[in-house]
Amino acid sequence: MTRLKFLMLAGSISLTGAMVGCDEQIAQTAKARAELGEAITVLDEAEQGFAYGEGDYSKARMDLLSEAESKLKAVIAQDVDQLAKSGAHRLLAGVSSSKANASIDKAAKGFTQINGQSAGLFNQLGTVQRINALIVSRTGDGGEIIAALDEGQGLIKQSKAAVNASLAELSVQREAATLNAEKFNGQAASHLTRAQEFEEQSRVAPNDEVKQEVFTKAYSAEIDAQEAQRLAQEQEITAKLVSEQIASLKKEIELWDKMSAQLTELKKRVEAEGAAAARDLDSAGGERVLGMTNVAEGVDLLVGLYNDNVDANLAAATAGMNDAISQLDSAIRFADAADRKTLRFEQLGAKAELAGVLSRHANYAGDFSQMLASVLESPAVAGAPAAAEFQSKRDQYANQAAELAKQAREVITDGLAQTEEMTGEDVVGQATQGLAQAFRTYGDQLN
16 A cells, blocks of 8 residues: 555544543543554554665565554544544455565566577476487487487577576666665665754754755755655665566576586496497487486476565465455444545455455466466476376366456455445445446456
């Protein structure tokens, strides 16, 4: 959830109801509303990224959201002031939605990483296939088999050279991004120091005109700090993404080295055993096992990345959106009649976001199953012992995609039915039409 959305949500919470009853009830009501105000302040702080000149903003933001969540739950735990309870549930829905969106962003980055990692895997599959083809095209003569193995080593060296060139380029990019982030963070800190100095000057300003001028300078410095921090965060993200690419390429280098070692061992065997070993390699279809250990490791790596970075994050996002819907149920129950229509609209919006998460998850699972299907289609894999395991994994994610698509369609059908009930000429009714279109779009996006 963006800062603007949080502020709009906080500002829309009405706590103007009269506090009636005994003195103790009045005191408890005032306490609950004060705690709700504190939570809103923390939520506002969570969205002010420029305030964090050092460290990981995303972690700091999640920590603040968790702090706000604890404060809101404390308000809900009290037995007085239903308006405060409704507002707390409403804001908790926003916190859950915000955390869910952060998980969605992580999943998107995770799937991008998988796409990058898969390029190396398919390069290796292609090389295994070419090397095997070289071997089986020979007559079984030892010299020709050794020549084929040497050609295979040449193919591996070419692939490693391309990866090393990419590593060198990415290392330069990472260093530049890191230095730029440090530069912008330094600028942000400098601007914030200036803003604080102007605020101090305003306290001793001789008149209102000077005070206003100093306030204006302080505000300008804060804006400059915010812009510098935004640029720093962009560079930090770039450096992190490049680091992930570098780690991926280093893993690819390791797998190429293992494949090279396999060829070296095969060559030693042919040299030691002569024509008999050459005929064995020839009749075995070029040692179909060649490179498959590496490919299996590559597939396992992709599966691990999908499970940890994509599947787990989208499952968390689904749980977050479901919690937001549940919190809004409670907010509706405690709200005044005048607020219930708006809250139902917000709940319908949360259902649209849930449909979006499920649709994205279904598509990612389907795309990943297709990626594994492409591995299975490689001649280097067909008939290999690992093929059955790859097929099982491919089926697992295809089934997951089908189940998620089914869940998404159920949410979409339910959401569209609710939009028909809420559509009207007033502001909420007209906005509901936009949600109906969102539901239809998510349905169209399902594979």
